Amino acid sequence: MPEIFIDNKRYEFEEPGKVLQFMLDNGLDLPFFCYHPSLSIPANCRQCMVKAGMPVYDREKGTFEIDENGERVIRFFPKLMTACSLDLADGMVVLTHHTDELVKQAQADNLEFILINHPLDCPICDQAGECPLQILTYKYGPEGSRFEHKKVHKPKAIQLGPRVILDAERCINCTRCVRFTDEISKTHQLTIISRGDKNYPMTAHGQIFDDPYSLNTVDICPVGALTSADFRFKARVWEMNQTPSIDISNGKGCSTWMWTRDNLVMRVTPRFNEAVNDHWMPDAGRLAYRRFNENRISKPQLRLDDAEQVRTSWNNAQLTLLEELEKISAGDILVIGSAHASVEDNYALRTFFSNKGVSEFRFLPHIIPGSGDGYLISDDQAPNTNGVRALGFQETDEKTLIKLIKSTKPKMIVILDDDLLGRTSLTPDHLSGAWTIVFGTNHDETTRTANLVVPVTTAAEHAASYVNVDGRIQRTVPAKETLYTNRRLNLEMSMGRLDHYGTKFDNWVTDANRVDCISAWEFFIRLEHDGDAPKWESSRQIMEEIAGLFSTFRQVSYDRMDEENGIQLKLEQDTEVKPA
Amino acid sequence: MADTYTFDAKDLAEIKKITDKYPEKQAAVLPVLWYAQDKFGHTDSSVQQLVAGTLGVPEAHIRGVVSFYTQYYENPMGRNVLDVCTCLSCQVCGGYDMLHYIEEKLGIKAGETTPDGEFSLQSVECLGACGYAPMLQVTNDKFVNHLTREKVDKLIDDLRAGKQPEFESNPMPQHEKGS
Ligand code: SF4
Ligand code: FES
Numbered sequence: 066m067p068e069i070f071i072d073n074k075r076y077e078f079e080e081p082g083k084v085l086q087f088m089l090d091n092g093l094d095l096p097f098f099c100y101h102p103s104l105s106i107p108a109n110c111r112q113c114m115v116k117a118g119m120p121v122y123d124r125e126k127g128t129f130e131i132d133e134n135g136e137r138v139i140r141f142f143p144k145l146m147t148a149c150s151l152d153l154a155d156g157m158v159v160l161t162h163h164t165d166e167l168v169k170q171a172q173a174d175n176l177e178f179i180l181i182n183h184p185l186d187c188p189i190c191d192q193a194g195e196c197p198l199q200i201l202t203y204k205y206g207p208e209g210s211r212f213e214h215k216k217v218h219k220p221k222a223i224q225l226g227p228r229v230i231l232d233a234e235r236c237i238n239c240t241r242c243v244r245f246t247d248e249i250s251k252t253h254q255l256t257i258i259s260r261g262d263k264n265y266p267m268t269a270h271g272q273i274f275d276d277p278y279s280l281n282t283v284d285i286c287p288v289g290a291l292t293s294a295d296f297r298f299k300a301r302v303w304e305m306n307q308t309p310s311i312d313i314s315n316g317k318g319c320s321t322w323m324w325t326r327d328n329l330v331m332r333v334t335p336r337f338n339e340a341v342n343d344h345w346m347p348d349a350g351r352l353a354y355r356r357f358n359e360n361r362i363s364k365p366q367l368r369l370d371d372a373e374q375v376r377t378s379w380n381n382a383q384l385t386l387l388e389e390l391e392k393i394s395a396g397d398i399l400v401i402g403s404a405h406a407s408v409e410d411n412y413a414l415r416t417f418f419s420n421k422g423v424s425e426f427r428f429l430p431h432i433i434p435g436s437g438d439g440y441l442i443s444d445d446q447a448p449n450t451n452g453v454r455a456l457g458f459q460e461t462d463e464k465t466l467i468k469l470i471k472s473t474k475p476k477m478i479v480i481l482d483d484d485l486l487g488r489t490s491l492t493p494d495h496l497s498g499a500w501t502i503v504f505g506t507n508h509d510e511t512t513r514t515a516n517l518v519v520p521v522t523t524a525a526e527h528a529a530s531y532v533n534v535d536g537r538i539q540r541t542v543p544a545k546e547t548l549y550t551n552r553r554l555n556l557e558m559s560m561g562r563l564d565h566y567g568t569k570f571d572n573w574v575t576d577a578n579r580v581d582c583i584s585a586w587e588f589f590i591r592l593e594h595d596g597d598a599p600k601w602e603s604s605r606q607i608m609e610e611i612a613g614l615f616s617t618f619r620q621v622s623y624d625r626m627d628e629e630n631g632i633q634l635k636l637e638q639d640t641e642v643k644p645a
Numbered sequence: 646m647a648d649t650y651t652f653d654a655k656d657l658a659e660i661k662k663i664t665d666k667y668p669e670k671q672a673a674v675l676p677v678l679w680y681a682q683d684k685f686g687h688t689d690s691s692v693q694q695l696v697a698g699t700l701g702v703p704e705a706h707i708r709g710v711v712s713f714y715t716q717y718y719e720n721p722m723g724r725n726v727l728d729v730c731t732c733l734s735c736q737v738c739g740g741y742d743m744l745h746y747i748e749e750k751l752g753i754k755a756g757e758t759t760p761d762g763e764f765s766l767q768s769v770e771c772l773g774a775c776g777y778a779p780m781l782q783v784t785n786d787k788f789v790n791h792l793t794r795e796k797v798d799k800l801i802d803d804l805r806a807g808k809q810p811e812f813e814s815n816p817m818p819q820h821e822k823g824s
Contacts, residue, residue, distance in 0.1 A: 247703075256709030269697070269704035270690030 067155035072164045078153050085113050085148035088161075095161060096172055096201040098179075098287045099239035100149035103344055104248055110179070110239050112201070114145040114171045116160040129156075145171055162205065169205075176206035182217045182262055183288075184234045192289030194302035198237065217262045225267075226254075226274030228294050228348055229283060233265035236290035242266050242282035249345060250278040265290075277442065280348045284334055295352060296332045300324070305331055306561035308544035311531060312346055313405070313524045314353035315437075316445025318533035319346040320630065323354070323525055323544040326561070328578035330354040330525050330545060338630050341537065347442045354525075357545060360507045362520035363581040374518065379583075383592050385517055389477060389500050395422030397476035399469070399499070402428040402458040403483035404447030406504075406585065407529030408538070408618075409604045410521070411453050412611055413586030414481050414504075416599050428458040429466060431488060443534045448524075451636055452532035455617040463489040475499050481585060482521060486510035504585045520582035522547060527584045528557055528604050530626065532634060538621055539631035548581045650685055650695050660699060670700045674710055678717055687718040715769070716785050723758040723765035725804045728782040731768045734775035743779050743792045744768055750801065763805065777815050790815055 066077045069084075071093060078087060086102060088095050098110035118141035121130040130138040139158050145168065148159070162169040180202065187193040219233035243255045243266055254274050258267045268274050283291045305324040312319040312333070320338035324331045333354045335346035365382035366374040377385075400418045402411045415426055430450050437444040454460060461469070467490070470478075478499045485491050487510040496514055503515035506523045524531075526547050530540040543550060543558050552558045567574040583591075590601055601607050605623045612618045617634055626632055652660065659680060664673040674696070681696050682688050688696070688711050697704035711717040718726070729735075729744045744755060747766055751759050755768040774780045777790030787810045789800055800810060 246705075253703030254705055256703075256705040258709055258712040260713045267705075267708065269708045270693065272704065 067153070069153055069155075069157045069159065071159045072161055082153050083149055084115065084117070084146075084151040084153060084157075084159055087153055088148065093161075094204075095148055096176075096205045097149055098197060098201075098237060099241060101241055101244075101285055101344075104241060104244045104285075106150050107240055107244070108147040108150040110175075110237065111147060112172065112175050112179070113148040114168060114175070115148045115151075116165050116168050117142055117146045117148075117151055118158050119154060120156045120158070172205045173207045176202050177210055177212075179237050180206070180210060181212045182234070183237070184216065184232075186235075190232075190235065190289040191292045191297055192235075192286075196289060197287040219263070219265055224294070225291070226276070226279050228352075229274055229279050230292050230294050230297060231266065232290050232292070234290075235288045236265045236286075237288055238264055238266075239287055240266075241285045241287065242291060245278075245282050245285060246276060249281070250276050252276045252278075255282075277347055277349065277438070278345060280351055281335070281345045284344070293332070293351075300326050300331045303562055306544065306559045306564065308542050308559045309336055310524060310541045310544060311448070311539045312350035312353070313448040313531060313541075314350045314446075315347070316443035316447060316450060316534035317341065317441050318448050318531055318537065318539055318631075319350055319441055320539070321346060321350070325525075325544050326563075327575045328545050330357040340631060340633070341533070341535075341539075342441055345441060349442070356507055357523050357525040358578070361523075361580045361582070362505055362508055362512060362518060363548075365520060366512075366515075366518040368516045374513070374515075379591070382517060382519060383588075386502060387592060389502075390421065393476045393500070395424075398423045398479065399473070399475035399477070400426050400479045401466075401481065401483070401485070402426055402453050402456070403481040404428060404431055404445075404450040404453050406453075406482040406521075407449060407524075407527070407531055407541075407604075408452040408456065408611065409529045409607045410481060410504075410585035411449070411456050411458065412607060413589050413599070413601070414479070415456060415458070417589040417592075418479065420599070426458045427461040427466065427469075428453045429461055429463060429483070429485060429489065431483070445534050448533065449531040451534065451536055451634075452530070452538070455532065455615065455634070455636065456611075463491060467491060467495055470495050470499075477502070480504070480511060480515070482506055484509040484511045486514060504588070506582070519585070519588055520580065521585045521588070522580075522582050526550070526580070526582070528623070529584070530604075530608060530621075530623075536634045536636040537631045538618070538626065538634055540623060540626045546579050547583065548579045549583060650681075650691050652681075652684075652695065652699060656680070656684065657699070664700070671702055671706070673700060674702060674707065678707070678711065682717060686724070687721045689719055689721060723762050725763065726765045726767065726784045728767050728769040728772070728785075729755070730770070730772050730774070730778070730780055730782075732771035734771075735779040738778040739792075740779040743781070743797060746794055747797060747801075750797070764801070776817055783810060787812055789813070 069076050069078060076091060085095060085097060085100055095113055097113040099107055118139040120137040121140050123130050132138050160168060162172055187199060193199060221232050221234060223231040225231045238257060240257060243257060246252050246255045254268050254276050255266050257264050280293055283293045305326045308323045310321050310323045312321050319342035320336040322334045322336050333351045335342055335344060337344050364376045365379060367377040367385060368374045400423055402414060431447040432445050434444050476499055478496055478501045480503045482504050493514045501515045502517040503512050504519045504521045505512040506521055512518045524541045525545045526543050528540060528542055530538050532538045546552055552560055552564055563574060586601060586607060590599060608623060612621045621632055660677055663676045664670060667673050677696055677700060678688055681692050685692050693707045693711055694704055697707045711719055731740045731744055748754055751764050753759055753766055755766050758765040772782055774788055779792045780788055780790045782788050789810050790813055
């Protein structure tokens with residue numbers, strides 16, 4: 066097998082590749098800025114320089130030349146090479162800063178050079194704490210700068226587009242952002258203008274950077290030159306908790322990180338997942354974080370005799386539902402599942418009501434044809450269409466549903482987290498003949514019309530699974546506490562620095578922003594006066610039960626989903642949902 | 646911005662000749678920008694838009710190219726552009742004197758254009774003619790070397806009369822025969 070010697074240690078490689086990527090794959094360190102594994106390689110930052118050479122081959126003898134110590138004679142390239150663009154070659158010798166003074170010096174000098182005109186405004190820069198320039202300067206840079214002159218000034222706080230702000234002085238002209246729009250989002254909206262120490266990225270004259278994927282440039286910018294208009298100055302990265310999750314704002318289900326502070330989701334960023342979204346995600350999915358924080362339903366709401374809805378206790382909400390169930394026979398109940406809710410919650414809904422004797426379960430896919438782009442934005446607006454379908458909920462379009470309500474006149478309608486009134490032509494009149502119970506996360510038209518509203522957790526607050534448009538099941542991890550969860554006790558939840566070292570009495574810690582809600586499945590097990598209530602302790606356990614019952618979900622478990630970053634299911638029917 | 650610039654059929658035929666020489670459209674960006682600048686006198690944002698549309702190359706890329714090369718004019722210029730070198734060798738040999746003389750004569754500062762649109766004046770970095778310092782370049786074309794006030798006077802009169810300077814051959818002393 067071909068071999069390469071890095072810092073005098075032998076490594077074998079199978080596939081052709083570049084030295085830098087090979088080193089990263091093998092856990093070796095080398096500083097770099099412009100290289101990105103998913104983009105082309107311009108080798109323009111010059112930070113990844115190494116000393117490289119090849120053994121001298123004696124053609125006549127057909128052997129490698131050997132020196133007096135019995136070692137191969139190495140002929141080094143006359144200058145340092147950029148590892149990001151250097152092809153692996155059999156027998157190649159690479160020396161990095163660990164073994165070569167020249168490389169070490171070159172790395173420090175290059176950083177000094179890059180920093181010459183850099184404003185060094187880290188204390189007020191959003192990137193601080195997650196800035197490759199800052200980190201690499203600590204690790205590889207010089208102590209100080211010898212540059213005593215006035216720095217070059219460039220435009221600051223330029224609104225490049227609705228979501229991205231540019232500080233040209235901080236830019237190191239790595240061209241990652243330009244390559245992203247050229248190679249990944251293909252909008253070609255950015256370029257580097259001017260030259261020398263005056264250059265920085267810009268759009269064409271009079272154009273705005275409104276790429277639907279524009280915020281990815283903020284992630285890959287190795288400095289604070291591009292920042293998010295929304296997240297700017299909101300939080301320091303070290304104050305936040307970082308929890309792995311998935312994007313529930315459309316059907317693709319990009320892997321994400323949810324960043325929380327004080328029980329508010331501050332931002333959402335993509336998490337690498339080769340099978341779904343690589344390093345990227347659409348802007349819309351990031352900005353959808355607001356629904357986790359704002360306009361939440363906290364505490365059950367009950368309508369008494371056509372009056373306004375009033376807040377009520379959980380106990381009362383449970384009793385009210387049980388009372389209604391006493392009065393109404395199973396045949397008069399219409400249960401509508403939701404592609405916006407998780408597999409577990411839909412399953413719990415179904416289980417509870419089939420125990421009651423209900424046999425018809427329906428759901429309305431939420432698809433806007435033509436709104437997707439065939440990449441990471443799908444026509445499907447809901448994260449779990451395939452999941453609900455695989456649980457046996459019958460796919461129904463709005464016309465059929467309205468007809469069904471008119472003809473069968475159900476006495477009770479159960480709606481799981483889905484704003485049917487807001488997004489379809491269903492009106493309050495259609496529901497007026499029935500007693501409606503809605504499980505909802507945010508106030509919307511549907512919850513406002515309900516007789517009983519049960520506040521349920523969002524993807525930011527529960528551990529639950531969703532099946533994306535391609536039939537991949539992935540799960541969320543609770544990122545944000547509810548009134549009933551506790552970061553310190555729930556081992557599933559991540560702890561940030563403030564959680565570890567702060568106490569409830571520190572003035573920078575707040576207990577606010579905890580919503581009074583529970584997962585839908587928890588509501589059903591709390592109906593314990595009722596002998597039919599299922600006995601689950603966690604959503605993990607529900608998934609185990611589902612895996613045992615449904616062939617589609619066979620062998621699905623939380624552990625496997627975590628290890629494999631989601632599991633591809635074999636769906637029985639076409640995954641493409643046909644709109645009516 | 647209103648699309649006030651267009652290529653007519655003859656222009657498009659010329660541009661086709663240029664693009665035919667290259668395997669990819671992007672490679673034709675420089676010569677087509679030259680063509681456009683010759684025709685319109687500059688390559689401002691509307692011209693950039695026109696070139697981008699004609700070639701099917703992203704407009705942002707065209708802007709990057711235009712702003713990289715100082716020879717493309719991102720803003721409309723006078724009919725004649727005088728690039729006076731004020732880099733080291735010319736500076737030592739009186740480049741600034743020449744620049745200031747021209748400024749006075751035309752009544753404008755470097756970076757400005759005369760109100761009649763006849764002349765634009767710029768102070769530029771080394772044009773690679775240190776041996777003939779001080780010097781200037783006329784509209785990205787001929788060099789006028791060994792500048793003196795008289796030479797400047799004549800140049801400006803000539804240019805006003807629509808006469809471009811001649812190419813001057815300046816052999817270096819070491820290349821002169823017999824030396
Ligand atoms: S803005 Fe950031 S990503 Fe773009 S070229 Fe500058 S440093 Fe690189
Ligand atoms: S990473 Fe920038 S030159 Fe190699």
